Amino acid sequence: MSLTRFQSRILGTSLSKAEQAWFPKWVDGYRQHCRGTLDQNLPVTEELVIGFLRSLRDRRVEAWRRLQAARAIELYQELIPIETKLDFAKIKRTLHELDRKENHQSAPQSQREQQIVPGEWNPGKLDDSEPETIKRMRGRMRVLGYRRSTEIAYVGWLRRFIRHVDDERLERYGEAEIADFLTELALTGRVVAGTQNQAISSLTLFYEKVLGRELGFIHSLRASESARHL
Template sequence: MSLAQFEREVLGDRLGDNDQIWFPRWLRRYALGIRNGLVDDLPVNKDLVVKFSRSLLANGAPAWQRWQAVRAVEFYRDFVLRRSEPDLSEMVMILARLGRKERNIDLEAPPTPDELAKLRGNFNRNEPLFIQTMRGEMRVLHYAAATEKAYVRWVKRFSKYVNSGELDQFDEKDIGTYLTSLAVEGNVSASTQNQAQSGLLFFYQCVLGKQLGFLNAVRARRSEQIPVWFSRKEIDRLLVHFVGVHRLMFLLIYGAGLRHKECRRLRIKDICFDEGHIVVRNGKGEKDRITFLPELAIDPLKSQIDVAARLHRIDVDEGYPQVYLPYALARKYPNACQELAWKWVFPSRQRCRDKRSGQVWRHHIAEEQFANAFKIALRHAGIPKHGVPHSLRHSFATHLVEAGTDISTVQKLMGHKDIETTMKYVHVSHQLGDSIKSPMDTLVHDRELRSRQTRH
């Protein structure tokens, strides 16, 4: 594989010691985002590199690390692909300038022990050493906390499957057998199997530094299920069973088309009462967008922000003024984490210690709270559908199109890159329309018509 050639080139005399250590890390992360890295030559173009840099930014990578990551791809382009295009020099210069401003030191110098410790965060020392190492690598490469949790879980399950903690003795055949067992015996979905594969690829390529070839596994079938959505009458029946914070979250998820996570992660500064809209930051695909601020949600939202402000004052008085910010923003705006504008609209009732940084602060409301309230409301409303909070987002899109809203407008409100994705949210109740009827209904109608004609 070309990754192996890259690592041989890195060990030459062209790079300093720091780059020799970090370049393979960054290129493996780049490779894992492109067909899971299972290719002979990695494609390198400006769009892919920009997307790679932006994904690092969204996960909190400071400019000096993004500078180093882009240089790693540039080095791969020059000495493995033997090409001069695309030209990445402008991107490298911009990131270098930002990086010097952030660190105020020589970028070529290796990260200090304090910087590395901050990147790696805290660990559960009761976990196996290889899991602690994996967590450290994922944090250094700025993977999201949810991704870390999922990948670690799959590596632990694989370790249990092979009944060994010495995972470096296993190879593509063993991983392929495990992935096959997930599909055949575990009957998992295609997305679950892909997540397991990605977690194991990261562990073997980024932690153990082991190059893997083709994974021969029976692939789980990708389902073509139609997601659940609710009619307008069902929305009315559901809403009466929500109170307080959960009612407000219902109004925002359905009324603004928010994802459940986007609703929980709203910050006070992103609610624009005068303009009548909500700014959704870092949505799926690291995209920002603007959507409705439902009129019915305005008064309860102002009351909820008052609650968040009171909790903020309590936290400040008790010496806990901070709130989570991505690492780069925390460095760029060192006082922003103590400002009310950056606090969560839906703060947790209690402060907690962040597992990664060890910092004590008040996080946003937990995922389970609204999800559990939603289950209870479904039962009390007597709606026999297997709905989840995301079903409200499907209902939002469907009802907008039923009301005559242009599909491209719905696409922008939903934050979809591809209109085909939006079409999946517009369900059969609209597609069939009133002009098309079941042949059974037509048969009954014809029979009744003939009967009336015979009587006359």
């Protein structure tokens, strides 16, 4: 089931407005974890669901939000035609207990929604005055759950690359221009290896997660760097 169909079907449920907004985002995050396409039915297995929830935990997403993600996937499986359905009862009990331990049980969910900083699992409001390329980068990073500090750093590198090619339409450019940009950073930008790696991560995320284009030479570069440190 496509995310669009899922989103349209949940409108007739008893979900709150906040949940109607968030459930498709959680399912989209799960889709990316499963490496599924936008128009295919996603497999819902214990291994995949727990793996996704653990990836959220590793990003320090709070237990109550991981519980919301689990409920979103549970609803998704109820709305698609699959024969074997995963029992989410144990998963939800565990997350409820973790939520209680994190001392969030007493705060209303609507209040918790307001406490989340835009860029940390909250889409917030994008600045319409920013270039479309920057807004797309921010939007994707927020859906994927990147921290606000990481968003600021990555957007900064994306702006530098835009200045390098002197064009906001980055879909016109690819590996050759990125390699030239990284070479310029190494030779004249006075950046250390760790900083250059952040630039690489920023451009990799934009091209692969926003534009849907794989940067093969980046992966080869990182593989060779890892081999040199073995």
